[in-house]
Amino acid sequence: MTTVAVLVEARGGEATQPTHEAITLARTLGTPVAVWLGGAPDPAQNARLGIHGAAEVRVVPAADEARQPARAAAALAAATQDADIVLMISTFVNKEIATRLALLTGAGVVVDAAGVELVDGHVETLQTVFAATWDVRTRIAADKAIVAVRPNTTLASPAEETGAATTVVVDVELPEVAETIVSVEPVPASEGVPLAEAPVVVSGGRGTNGDYALVSELAELLGGAVGASRDATDEGWISHEHMVGQTGTTVTPALYVACGISGAVHHRGGMQASGTIVAVNIDPDAPIFEIADFGVVGDLNDVLPQAIARIEEHRRG
């Protein structure tokens, strides 16, 4: 059976939710094995990867060098020699790793995939493009396939037969590279779920005038992450990590709430594939209303408190 390798995305020593989504997806394509770059995972992590269907966790001992695409790709190539398909999460760094891995292995690559299927023995992927106005199906013609999948496009679920994954250490000598990472300054993790992985995103734009209290309150109430438009990050109202858009973070949550965001094409490109879209904007002609399932023309300072109160009332029963 086809071996499907999944590059684990680890944060704080734990595999992220998109990793479990990717392993769930890998089960539909063959036998999943997880590849972990870094220190060996603890038994609880192995158990969770096993629950989602990874038979094996291949560990490549690597520290900061795993941050360098060429070295991460070399490690991954060594750990996935028997794999016909390599899945990873679609992030900027992984797209670089995927490119380097393809050059090492001759594989075909698709990034930003929303789905992967086997059709007549070929890997085919689904993507949404042009600000989610077109669906594209791509066939990978090469013998090996590398696919970077977007978070929130597969529902993670336990495998029927589960057991803790066994750990296999893969020894590989990483190549020397020309680039030197001079310094790494960690970005303080924002509370709650990271933006790209959140099932709900509540974003604020120019209409907030820099006050994110209501946007944050609604996000917390809905168990979601706080996003922002380019306007808001350019103003310095909120850090760049929160920017939703085609040059920031692309999100595909089940629910996207746009507050005081006009919906320029740059922003739509980063959120238009979301499940349900709702929008609040004072301008009835704002383009965001063209793609919103439910829109409210009004001042977010009036509308959001009403919505928050109504949801709280509903929860109290």
Place this chain on the structure above:
Amino acid sequence: MRILVTVKFVPDLQSQRSFTDGAVTRTGDDGTMNELDENAVEAALQLKEAAGEGEVYALTVGGDDAVAAVRKALQLGVDHAIHVSDAGIAGSDVFGTAAVIAAAVRKVHDEAPLDLVITGMAALDGLTSMLPTALAADLGWSQLTLASGLTVEDGTATIVRHLPDAHENVAAPLPAVVSVTDEANKPRYPNFKLIMAARSKPVATWTLADLGVDASSVGAGAARTVVVDASPRPPRENRVTVTDTGEGGVALADFLIEKGLA
């Protein structure tokens, strides 16, 4: 300081973008230089101006209409324009495209050494962000990607790289391939004098034969991926917009509750 900037001809973001026979429809009417490449041109011009000497080349790969992308770069102030055009390139995947660009870069580099190739962070049609990595690998040059800041000193380029989990400073020896983000700078506008001057500036047109690239190694035949279907998504149905008169937020909450989203 000698710098080559890659620019791509893409459909205007505000136009009705579409696919024809599995490829992005690109026409002269609503095509333009990829907006994110303006940051690459700006970064190159700023480095040249700071050095007080040097030359900036703009290079594009594409059909006849793609020359518009290098014309735009000329309007912004680059010194030389190169248009690589050959029927054999059509249908190339990112690796084929990188091989063509790498061959063109080598041709320029062989005449007089380049210090940098600068690209945008992504093309706003495909948005894969893979090309800079593939190009650096093909050339065997340093890879400094997603730079929101770039400095060059004593034969070393140093970038600031903002990733979701960390901000890195990465340094590498020249020559290097650098991709710059839209945070890196604020692109200038072309002025009237440059627009007029750009009209009469020559654009070098190169074919695969000029570059010594074997046509069988690029194009649709060599592509590792092929688009088998592309179709427009249906617009969202049953959209509702209400105007707030004191109950708009309540209606929004009820919509979410009814859909099981709150």
